Amino acid sequence: MVGTLNSLRFGWARHGHEAINGSAYALLKTNNQAKPLTQFIAKHHAEIEGHCLEQDRYFSGAGHFLNAESLWETNGGRHLLRGERAFSKVADFFKPENKKSRMKLFSQGLAGSKVLKEHPQHERENNVYQSVLSVYENLLLKLKSPNIRSEDLEQSIGELAHYVGDLNQPMHTSKFYNWRTMGKGKKKSIHFFMENRLADRAAYKVWYQAIETDLLKSGFKPETLNPKEIRQELKQDLKRCYESMFKIVAIDKEFRERTGEKYGTTRVSNPDYMAGLKSAYKPIAEKHMKEASRLFASLLVSAYEEAGKPALNQLA
Numbered sequence: 040m041v042g043t044l045n046s047l048r049f050g051w052a053r054h055g056h057e058a059i060n061g062s063a064y065a066l067l068k069t070n071n072q073a074k075p076l077t078q079f080i081a082k083h084h085a086e087i088e089g090h091c092l093e094q095d096r097y098f099s100g101a102g103h104f105l106n107a108e109s110l111w112e113t114n115g116g117r118h119l120l121r122g123e124r125a126f127s128k129v130a131d132f133f134k135p136e137n138k139k140s141r142m143k144l145f146s147q148g149l150a151g152s153k154v155l156k157e158h159p160q161h162e163r164e165n166n167v168y169q170s171v172l173s174v175y176e177n178l179l180l181k182l183k184s185p186n187i188r189s190e191d192l193e194q195s196i197g198e199l200a201h202y203v204g205d206l207n208q209p210m211h212t213s214k215f216y217n218w219r220t221m222g223k224g225k226k227k228s229i230h231f232f233m234e235n236r237l238a239d240r241a242a243y244k245v246w247y248q249a250i251e252t253d254l255l256k257s258g259f260k261p262e263t264l265n266p267k268e269i270r271q272e273l274k275q276d277l278k279r280c281y282e283s284m285f286k287i288v289a290i291d292k293e294f295r296e297r298t299g300e301k302y303g304t305t306r307v308s309n310p311d312y313m314a315g316l317k318s319a320y321k322p323i324a325e326k327h328m329k330e331a332s333r334l335f336a337s338l339l340v341s342a343y344e345e346a347g348k349p350a351l352n353q354l355a
Contacts, residue, residue, distance in 0.1 A: 051204050052234040055328065056091055058247035059204045062332035065251050067339055070261050076343045079351040083193050090197025091204075102170040103205045107281050108214050110148025126291065129218045133288040145281050149274045167206045168273055174198040175269065175338055182346030189354040200335055207276050207331035208234075209283040209323070221295060221312055229291065236313075237321045246325075254329055261336035263344050272337070276330055283323055290319045 051059065064084075067077050080087060094103075133141075178195040181187060210216050210230055217230040238246045264272060294315040343349075 051208060053092055054243045056204050059328050059331045060200045062251040062254050063335040066261050066336040070340055073340050073343050075351045086193040087197045090194045091200040094201040102166050104211045105167045105277055106214050107145050107212050111144040126218045129215045129288055130292050133285050138285045170202045171206055171273055174202055179342045179346055182342055182349055203335045204331050207327045209280040212281040213284055237317055237324055250325055254332055259333055261340040264337055264341045272334055
């Protein structure tokens, strides 16, 4: 096992996944056709959230990432799930002048065969896209089953929640999934910082409630997606996430330079540097969390309707 439920290593960490899921469930309530599913989720919420969070606890990152660079680099663009990259290498790779060409390569890669199937070379690094499709199909099978069991449905919904969240985490799209900041302790990990330090503990609930409120005010309604549309939505979300990596790196570079060290690696918990990252990264995280909530809600509606809108009130 890798850590505990209070210190998850991958995804949006506990509070982030709960916020994405909560907003998705609020959106689901706006679709009257899916009312039985909404009622089931409300009744089994704790069990579903447990299954969502345990994906990190037991599976150590496998299937949680898309290593974008492996879609075009001949050497596989190796994605190391341990250790951190030096920021100088990250900044060099995500130079603004590289954005157009790399986004083109990424789009071409998503349209190719590598992302459409799993194979040993990418078993641990390049299949969050496939993970979402697989758990969605599993949920669909459970909903269609004449012998549907509540515990099976809880697990499938929780798994789908987790991988949809991970697919919408920008730092899950690149081999440069982590690098060293100029902070100390756990703050030196940009991945940890993005997932756990964008709001003070007491402010998390207020922030996430605001995200849910914004989504409901937007008038978005979960829509039924066919298989082709689902794949298109997944790829669009991945492209938006990878594009955000250029902004995330540029922000870190900017605040490092303000300290007087272009690519400083000294562990200095500079309050201006850390506060600057938090303020600038928060809107990026919020954008992708909203996209995850919209996608998750639509996938739930799609599976429920494709399964023939089964009655779920008889489940314990």
